[in-house]
Amino acid sequence: MDIEEGDERxxxxxxxxxxxxLRLEPGSIIYAEGTEWxxxxxxxxxxxxxxxxxxxxxxxxxxxxDKVLEPDPGQAHLSMSGEANAVLxxxxxxxxxxxxxxxxxxDSGVQVSHAFERYCTGYAGIRxxxxxxxxxxxxxxxxxxxxxxxxxxxxxxxxPDSDRADVSVRRVARPYNHLVSLGGGEGAxxxxxxxxxxxxxxxxxxxxLFGLAERTAVYDYSxxxxxxxxxxxxxxxxxxxEGSSWDADLLEGWEYDIGDxxxxxxxxxxxxxxxxxxxxxxTITDRSCSVEYKAGGTAAEASLSGRSESSGSxxxxxxxxGISIVGRTISAEVDAEDLESVREAARTAAALASxxxxxxxxxxxxxxxxxxxxxxxxxxxxTATVNHQxxxxxxxxxxxxxxxxxxWGDTATIPPRISVDSFGHVxxxxxxxxxxxxxxxxxxxxxxxxxxxxxxxxxxPSTYAPKSHTHTYxxxxxxxxxxxRAEKLETPRTITLTGAVTGTVEFDGSENVIIPxxxxxxxxxxxxxxxxxxxxxxxxxxxxxxxxxxxxxPGNMGRLIWERTK
Numbered sequence: 001m002d003i004e005e006g007d008e009r010x011x012x013x014x015x016x017x018x019x020x021x022l023r024l025e026p027g028s029i030i031y032a033e034g035t036e037w038x039x040x041x042x043x044x045x046x047x048x049x050x051x052x053x054x055x056x057x058x059x060x061x062x063x064x065x066d067k068v069l070e071p072d073p074g075q076a077h078l079s080m081s082g083e084a085n086a087v088l089x090x091x092x093x094x095x096x097x098x099x100x101x102x103x104x105x106x107d108s109g110v111q112v113s114h115a116f117e118r119y120c121t122g123y124a125g126i127r128x129x130x131x132x133x134x135x136x137x138x139x140x141x142x143x144x145x146x147x148x149x150x151x152x153x154x155x156x157x158x159x160p161d162s163d164r165a166d167v168s169v170r171r172v173a174r175p176y177n178h179l180v181s182l183g184g185g186e187g188a189x190x191x192x193x194x195x196x197x198x199x200x201x202x203x204x205x206x207x208x209l210f211g212l213a214e215r216t217a218v219y220d221y222s223x224x225x226x227x228x229x230x231x232x233x234x235x236x237x238x239x240x241x242e243g244s245s246w247d248a249d250l251l252e253g254w255e256y257d258i259g260d261x262x263x264x265x266x267x268x269x270x271x272x273x274x275x276x277x278x279x280x281x282x283t284i285t286d287r288s289c290s291v292e293y294k295a296g297g298t299a300a301e302a303s304l305s306g307r308s309e310s311s312g313s314x315x316x317x318x319x320x321x322g323i324s325i326v327g328r329t330i331s332a333e334v335d336a337e338d339l340e341s342v343r344e345a346a347r348t349a350a351a352l353a354s355x356x357x358x359x360x361x362x363x364x365x366x367x368x369x370x371x372x373x374x375x376x377x378x379x380x381x382x383t384a385t386v387n388h389q390x391x392x393x394x395x396x397x398x399x400x401x402x403x404x405x406x407x408w409g410d411t412a413t414i415p416p417r418i419s420v421d422s423f424g425h426v427x428x429x430x431x432x433x434x435x436x437x438x439x440x441x442x443x444x445x446x447x448x449x450x451x452x453x454x455x456x457x458x459x460x461p462s463t464y465a466p467k468s469h470t471h472t473y474x475x476x477x478x479x480x481x482x483x484x485r486a487e488k489l490e491t492p493r494t495i496t497l498t499g500a501v502t503g504t505v506e507f508d509g510s511e512n513v514i515i516p517x518x519x520x521x522x523x524x525x526x527x528x529x530x531x532x533x534x535x536x537x538x539x540x541x542x543x544x545x546x547x548x549x550x551x552x553x554p555g556n557m558g559r560l561i562w563e564r565t566k
Contacts, residue, residue, distance in 0.1 A: 001030075003037055003059060006258050006279025006294060010062030010123065012039050014055040018046060024055055029100075031141040036060065037282055037289075038141045060101075060139050060146050067095040067122035076225070081113035084135060084150035088126070092148065095122050101146045108150040110135040118223065127259070136259035155261040155274075175201075176240045177209050178216040181233035183224035193229040201241035203234045256293055372425055393429045408448060409438030498547060523547050535563050 003012040014030060016022055024030070024041055031038025039059040046053045058066060069091070071078045080087050089103035114129040130137055130150055138149045177198070183191030196207040207214075219236050221229060256262065256277045263274055279294035372389040398416040406412040412434050419428035441447035449457075488510035495515060497503045501524075503517035526546040535553065536542055542562055543550045549566035 001037075001282075001284040003039075003282040003284070004279065005036075005059045005061045006277075008279055008294075010059045010065050012057060012059055014041075015052045016055070018048075018051045018053050023053075026057075029144060030055075031144070031146075032284065032289075034140060034142055036139040036141070037284060038146075039063065060141065061123050063097070063101075064095070064123035064126065065121045067097070068119050069094070069116050069122055069125045070119060071116075076228070077115040077118060079113075079115045080129070082111070084108045084110035084112050084130065084133065087112055087129070088148045088150060091122065091126065100144075101148060103148050108135070110150045110152065112150075131259060136257050138257060151257075153259050153261060154257065156263060174213070174215060176215045176217040176237070178207065178214055179219055179233060179237040179240070180216065181219040181221060181224075181229045181236070183221055183226065183229045191224065191226045191229055193226070193233045195233045195237045197237055197241055201238075203237050203241070255291070262295075372421075393426055398429050398431055406434075406436050408436050411435045530564055532564050532566060535561055537561050 001012060001014045004010070014024075016024075024044070026041050026043060028041045029038065030041065037059075039062060040057050041055045042057040044053060044055045069078050080090065085103045085106065085108045092098055092101045092103060095101075110130070110133055112129050112133045112135075114132055116125045116129065120128070126137055126148075131153075134153050135150045136153050138151050140147050140149075175197075177196060179195045181193040181195065183193070185191055194207075195203055195205060196209070197203050198208045217240070219233060221232055224232065258277050258280065260277045261274050262277060275295040277293050277295065281292040281294065283290050374387045374389050376385045376387070377383070398418075400413045400415075404412045414432050414434050416429050416431045418426055421427050437448065439445070439447040440450045440453075488508040492506045492508035495505050495507055495513075497515060497517060501517045503515040505513050505515045507513050523546040526542075527548050530536055530542075530546075530548075536550075537559060539560055541550055541552075542548065542564075548564050550562040550564050553561045553563055
């Protein structure tokens with residue numbers, strides 16, 4: 001069985017005799033009890049040529065690498081803090097791995113507080129989180145349950161063995177010094193940021209290296225905001241300033257975890273470096289297990305994309321004569337000869353600096369400006385002219401130059417609308433006017449009072465009768481009194497009797513009238529037979545036919561039952 005896990009790969013291949021009895025299916029798990037070696041089978045193939053069945057799949061770390069840590073809705077990043085083992089258990093649950101993975105309840109002694117890269121893998125995110133707290137991830141499988149735990153990184157530089165790796169060192173004198181960071185947005189709307197490093201590796205937004213000395217790289221950090229670019233862009237460029245890179249072969253006879261720091265010395269140059277373990281390759285047979293270790297990369301080899309980076313990279317140090325580096329402690333013994341050597345080096349450096357200054361003063365190779373600043377260079381005059389580009393706003397005064405007292409219907413100038421960019425420059429100024437209202441009010445629309453309405457209002461009496469009051473009748477001397485004279489009604493009225501006695505007559509008030517009547521014997525007999533309180537079932541109000549006052553009783557299953565009330 002061949003297994004690899006770490007920076008580059010997290011998978012395995014298990015080979016079994018095709019003639020054997022053991023057969024596995026995709027989805028099966030395999031593991032060495034109490035170790036990190038194991039995983040889940042994803043595929044299988046047979047090879048008649050060598051009579052083997054090969055099973056391939058993901059290691060336990062590969063399972064973590066197949067999960068993505070997403071920010072919570074509405075959040076830019078997923079952030080977690082607390083005791084490391086408790087945070088690991090929360091991440092296991094978040095990734096939906098609780099059925100197979102767990103974390104111990106014991107305190108690891110490691111505290112974490114970490115904002116994960118957006119949409120990083122579970123494995124890369126966990127390693128980056130622990131590395132930021134000086135810790136590493138341990139993986140162990142027992143009885144089919146995979147336990148993730150945190151432990152402090154081991155730095156073997158502090159021990160008596162100061163040479164555990166064979167290393168070769170390559171020094172880069174001119175690393176990238178101009179980084180163009182690309183964030184979120186499309187086309188011309190995409191966020192862009194420029195950061196520069198000077199000859200000493202100091203990072204700012206001021207360019208000092210031009211021409212052949214300028215080296216430019218692009219950092220594609222998709223979906224990042226301008227604020228995130230302002231944080232990650234300079235950070236990435238600082239990583240690129242660590243210009244030394246190296247290869248290391250870790251010596252046999254030692255056991256390490258991914259992330260541990262191992263010292264090594266370049267036999268040719270004497271340079272000492274601290275290599276971080278970046279990967280493990282294990283070969284397991286039915287009789288033995290051998291492990292090979294791989295060194296991780298350096299910051300000079302950092303990725304230029306916006307994904308989670310957790311390569312376990314180590315720093316590079318150089319120890320000269322009389323100087324020793326043990327762990328993170330630098331010690332030096334300096335004698336008179338060393339001091340003279342330093343003085344000579346200082347004099348040489350001063351001369352070189354003076355020559356460089358003279359050469360720089362003699363000629364300007366290039367001067368760049370960023371909008372709204374424009375730069376023009378006169379090679380002959382050895383001068384550079386810096387101009388502020390026009391904003392597009394016409395020169396002049398905007399807004400009223402005195403207090404205003406506009407009348408109705410007049411137009412007045414008010415303060416302008418002004419747009420200001422991130423540099424504090426006015427990029428747009430447009431005058432605005434205000435027209436006072438002049439429309440006259442109507443019954444259906446608000447407005448001003450007309451001159452005629454105002455005159456009518458002024459002509460109204462100053463006092464009015466109460467809302468409730470009486471008037472005298474025609475010809476009466478007192479309010480509410482009877483009229484002295486009335487000849488007849490303007491419109492005659494009809495008086496009709498119904499019920500047991502019926503009759504009709506017209507009355508106009510000019511004289512008394514007698515209503516001729518006719519008795520309805522049937523109606524009279526009906527009302528006599530149905531006194532007040534009696535009930536009668538009839539399809540309509542009986543009063544319409546026989547007289548009297550009736551009301552319909554409720555209910556009665558739809559039957560029309562009437563009760564006489566008068």
